[in-house]
Amino acid sequence: MIPESARSFIDIEPAVAEALDAGAPVVALESTIITHGMPYPQNRETAISVERIVREEGAVPATIAVMDGRLKIGLTGAERQALAMGGDMMKLSRADLAFAISERRTGGTTVAATMIAAALAGISVFATGGIGGVHKGAEKSFDISADLDELARTPVIVVSAGPKAILDIDKTLEVLETRGVPVVAYGADVVPAFWSRSSPRPAPLRLDRPDAIAGFFRTRHALGIAGGMLVANPVPEADEIPEDEMAAYIAAAQAAASAENIGGKAVTPYLLSKILELSDGRSLATNIALVENNARLASRIAKAL
Ligand code: PSU
Ligand code: MN
Numbered sequence: 001m002i003p004e005s006a007r008s009f010i011d012i013e014p015a016v017a018e019a020l021d022a023g024a025p026v027v028a029l030e031s032t033i034i035t036h037g038m039p040y041p042q043n044r045e046t047a048i049s050v051e052r053i054v055r056e057e058g059a060v061p062a063t064i065a066v067m068d069g070r071l072k073i074g075l076t077g078a079e080r081q082a083l084a085m086g087g088d089m090m091k092l093s094r095a096d097l098a099f100a101i102s103e104r105r106t107g108g109t110t111v112a113a114t115m116i117a118a119a120l121a122g123i124s125v126f127a128t129g130g131i132g133g134v135h136k137g138a139e140k141s142f143d144i145s146a147d148l149d150e151l152a153r154t155p156v157i158v159v160s161a162g163p164k165a166i167l168d169i170d171k172t173l174e175v176l177e178t179r180g181v182p183v184v185a186y187g188a189d190v191v192p193a194f195w196s197r198s199s200p201r202p203a204p205l206r207l208d209r210p211d212a213i214a215g216f217f218r219t220r221h222a223l224g225i226a227g228g229m230l231v232a233n234p235v236p237e238a239d240e241i242p243e244d245e246m247a248a249y250i251a252a253a254q255a256a257a258s259a260e261n262i263g264g265k266a267v268t269p270y271l272l273s274k275i276l277e278l279s280d281g282r283s284l285a286t287n288i289a290l291v292e293n294n295a296r297l298a299s300r301i302a303k304a305l
Helices: 004-009 014-022 032-037 042-056 077-085 097-102 111-121 146-153 169-178 210-222 243-259 264-278 282-304
Strands: 010-012 026-029 060-067 070-073 090-092 107-109 125-127 157-160 183-186 205-207 229-232
Touching: 004 010, 010 014, 010 111, 014 026, 014 060, 026 042, 026 111, 026 282, 032 042, 032 060, 032 077, 032 090, 032 107, 032 264, 042 060, 042 077, 042 282, 060 077, 060 097, 060 111, 070 097, 070 111, 090 097, 097 111, 107 111, 111 125, 111 146, 111 157, 125 282, 146 169, 157 282, 169 183, 183 210, 205 210, 210 229, 210 282, 243 264, 264 282
Parallel strands: 010 070, 026 060, 026 125, 090 107, 125 157, 157 229, 183 205, 183 229
Antiparallel strands: 060 070, 060 107
């Protein structure tokens, strides 16, 4: 499956390789959430519990990262630990994935880079927390995540809890529509807003069953329509933080980010950690719950495929 030219840069963990050879369900998982999205030790615990959930559901987890210049498809416990402990970790997107490999660096892969690696390995389903998108104030900053372009070009189903609510969700949905990316709300009529189940935005598409999502993906492929799709899976009710409560934390975090002149790749990690502080840890508990919930749905879609 992996193109000959890429083989010498990639290590596929034995359990993942075996599953791919057998055509068994595999779910890709990202690692920026470990290196830049959550503090230690919750990042490590979440990475472990998400992998366990995928196995419980009958699929094989493949957490993707770059370690000392090797593109890892599936991690050992020691590798996961090293990523979680942090240090000199890059945040890798399409622009810098190959840089990290050629310079023998270590880093977490974002949604965009994880999609690239998953597609290389022949993995079609990927679970994350929230995708990157159009930042508030993008009309001035031009800060639009490479995740959106990747969804438009790379054939992977990304299961998320919607765009992260720190973003301009309306503009994010507009860009996804322009770039031809289907946004499928799972069992919901509105697009969920990451920490919150509801938002004022009607779902562009709605599906209620994992096998229907798999069928939609296969149909697109059969018609020769390139690119991925975004599944927006609402956070479980027991874990959500209502939209108006989140809005206050987000506004305060944004104000702090501009006061401190935070820009570029640092914006998303800064906002997430500021919101964690302001919400007294509740945003992190919700973030963990929604990633676990997405891993469960992604496993069911992978099995249906
Ligand atoms: N989901 C989370 N936490 C995260 C991310 C997603 O629950 O930290 C990461 C993903 O890797 C996503 C990235 O691709 O944030 C977006 O970063 P940026 O806005 O710089 O593209
Ligand atoms: Mn950005």
